[in-house]
Amino acid sequence: QVQLVESGGGLVQTGGSLKLSCKASGRSISIYGMGWFRQAPGKEREFVAAISSASVSTDYTDSVKGRFTISRDNARNTVYLQMNSLKPEDTAVYYCTAGHYSLVRRGESASWGQGTQVTVSS
Numbered sequence: 001q002v003q004l005v006e007s008g009g010g011l012v013q014t015g016g017s018l019k020l021s022c023k024a025s026g027r028s029i030s031i032y033g034m035g036w037f038r039q040a041p042g043k044e045r046e047f048v049a050a051i052s053s054a055s056v057s058t059d060y061t062d063s064v065k066g067r068f069t070i071s072r073d074n075a076r077n078t079v080y081l082q083m084n085s086l087k088p089e090d091t092a093v094y095y096c097t098a099g100h101y102s103l104v105r106r107g108e109s110a111s112w113g114q115g116t117q118v119t120v121s122s
Contacts, residue, residue, distance in 0.1 A: 002027040002111045004096045009116030012086055016120070020081040022096030022113060029053075033101030034072055034079040035109070038092035038118075045107065048094070049081060052101045059105060063089075086120045093117050 008020040020036070035050035049070040050059045058070055069082040079096060094116050099109025 002029060002032065002098050004098060004111055004113035006094065006096050006113045006116040009094060009118045011119045011121060013121050014087060016086050017082070017084045018086065018118060020083065020094055020096075020116060020118070022079045022081075024077045024079075024098065028074065029072070029077050029079065029098055030074040032098040033104040033109075034070075035097045035104040035107075036070060036079075036081045037095045037097060037107055038090075039095070039115075040089075040092040043092075045095070047105065047107060050101065050105050051079065057101065083118070086118075088120045088122045091118060091120050 002024050003026045004022055004024050006022050031053050033052050036048040037045050038048050039045040047061050051070045067085045072079040096113040097109045098111040103109040
């Protein structure tokens with residue numbers, strides 16, 4: 001099982017940008033689909049973005065399309081989430097996950113990071 005550690009979260013003003021990183025260890029992520037989920041206080045965890053193992057496919061939740069970009073660097077065993085034009089409603093703990101792409105997309109993959117807090121002030 002792959003271990004995942006997220007970083008890059010923080011406090012940013014509305015309209016600002018952040019780039020999250022998810023560093024994997026234990027196994028190469030080259031064969032895994034990768035994804036980002038988020039959970040705001042009092043809400044259920046929700047899908048944000050996913051990318052297939054060879055970066056052939058990407059998927060985003062509607063609320064972040066055009067603002068967020070998921071990418072991966074298999075040589076660095078790292079997946080990224082570039083977040084632009086941030087809004088207060090993007091405030092949440094962001095989690096990285098790895099597994100088969102279809103499982104990642106449904107949030108049913110086995111490997112998860114501990115999360116990184118993103119706070120967008122109005």
